[in-house]
Amino acid sequence: MTQExxxxxxxxxxxxxxxxGYRRTTFEDIAARSGVSRGSIPWHFGGKEGLLAAVVDDLVVRLAAAAGTLDPGTVDQVLGTLTAFTRAPSTGLFAKLMVEADDPGSPLRQVYVGLHDALRGQVRAWVTRLPLPDGVGGEELSTVLLGAVIGIHQQWRVAPEAVDLDRTYSTLAALLRSAGITAPTDR
Incomplete structure (x- = not known):
């Protein structure tokens, strides 16, 4: 029952x-929602920060699993995965965390830095398999793409009626193709 x-x-x-949000959620809230005793939280995670780290790790593992199916993946497949991930209710957490992590003294800041590092690593794993145009570095392209996805995600979370995810990600795919950034299976 421990893993469960x-x-x-x-x-x-x-x-x-x-x-x-992180700050407004209590152990009591989590215990009530999960059906697991409140005392199990510190036993499993050491505290609220440890639980948050486990939540972020779980989301990154799920994203990595989805991205892993795209070997090497077309631009459209990758963007399709991103669209599905953006729509997942749990990714609303990323928008909430950003607001709380912006405070330099926040315990969330390092968790969010780790989240960005992990997500950039996932994007980089895909980008490094692509033939990139001259002057385009894989590390920088990974940062640009993650920034675009985060920006699209945040805009959609705030005003879903104003942002058509499918069309927006299709536009991003068209921009990548026009810059000569394509996966081998796109050709």
């Missing part, structure tokens, strides 16, 4: 952090 309790706590915390 841990899973239930991570799922409940993911949903609650996305709905309410």
């Amino acid at each position: 309790s841990r899973r239930l706590l991570v799922e409940a915390a993911t949903a609650l952090f996305a709905e309410r």
